[in-house]
Amino acid sequence: MLFPTTLVGSYPQPDWLIDRKKLAGRFPPRVRATELWRIPEPFLTEAQDDATVLAIRAQEEAGLDIITDGEIRRESYSNRFATALEGVDIDNPGTALDRSGHPNPVPRIASRIRRRHPVEVEDLKFLRAHTSRMVKITLPGPFTMSQQAQNDWYKGSNGEEDAALDYASAVNAEIRDLFSAGADIVQIDEPYMQARPEKARQYGLRALNRALEGITGTTAVHICFGYAAVIHVRPSGYSFLPELSGCACGQVSIETAQSGLDCSVLTSLPGKKIILGVIDLADMKIESPETVASRIRRALPYVKAEDVIVAPDCGMKYLPREVAFGKMKAMVEGAKIMRAEFGRR
Secondary structure, three states, X not given: OOOOEEOOOEOOOOOOOEOHHHHHOOOOOOOOOHHHEOOOHHHHHHHHHHHHHHHHHHXXXXXXXXXXXXXXXXXXXXXXXXXXXXXXXXXXXXXXXXXXXXXXXXXXXXXXXXXXXXXXXXXXXXXHHOOOOEEEEEEEOHHHHHHXXXXXXXXXXXXXXXXXXXXXXXXXXXXXXXXXXXXXXXXXXXXHHHHOHHHHHHHHHXXXXXXXXXXXOEEEEEOOOOOOOOOOOXXXXXXXOHHHHHOOOOXXXXXXXXXXXXXXXXXXXXOOEEEXXXXXXXXXXXXXXXXXXXXXXHHOXXXXXXXXXXXXXXXXXXXXXXXXXXXXXXXHHHHHHHHHHHHOO
16 A cells, blocks of 8 residues: 555553643653653553553544554653663663753663563553554664663773663564564664764664664664654754665654655665655644645655655654644545545556
8 A cells, every 4th residue: 555654653642641731841751750640550551551542543543554552651752661671770860961952860871781571562462452453663762762871881982882782682672572472563763863963873873773683574763853842943954864774674754744854865765665754743733634745745756655654753742632633634634645646647
């Protein structure tokens, strides 16, 4: 099928589950932020399951082709996995600058990073059990996690790179288990490659490829300018994107709607399928299907239609639920317009 549709990852959590006002009033958590949940601990898992089913059903009702769990169980896209690893002192967090330039509490690396056990496999199994459509699950990338941590253990001139490579080994083990559990697509989120391109060129791509080493399932990498609700100013182009032609993933997820990206940059990613961001998450107005179709058309001089997957710019976590649902439906209808156009050729 041409122009299949999917989310980047997250879908808005219900306000009865998480305090959305508190969530929106702070930077995305890097350490655990259990105070955000409205449901007491004995009942939280059941409530998160119920909310995940709602997110799955919303995606199905809107007509999406590839379904995620909406990241409903997460306080942020990265902290659930990053704080579950061995070597991280979660009781005595550190501090690091967020991509906005503000200090934020982060995991503190106190010994070697290892994966003790699967972290998201049960989430994937739950998703797989509740939809018959293709499923995708997301993981934070090794480079991004290394930038969202205070490194108190890896020493020497290559300390940061060594940390990123150990994060990569943990991600690699998780990816293998996710595919074994039934994932159709596993996506690695690497927004800090855009935020810190110099370090990404030094060792970020090497870490990403280490995370993908020996993986035979369909993999994607998402790179963006940050949540629209948090990072309000968009550059006109990526500072790190053509470099991803050298990564082992099959799909690259980018944003084009809010930034008005010059899509000619897509010619630098030959052989990759493009998860094309066509939904502006800074604008609460729901796009018309024709607006979505026009944003898809902008990419087609530079990437084959069969290589385009249609998605929002980034995660929908911070949107009002009714706006997110409306934007999903518009995205699906815009993709239908484009399929009809190509069917007439």
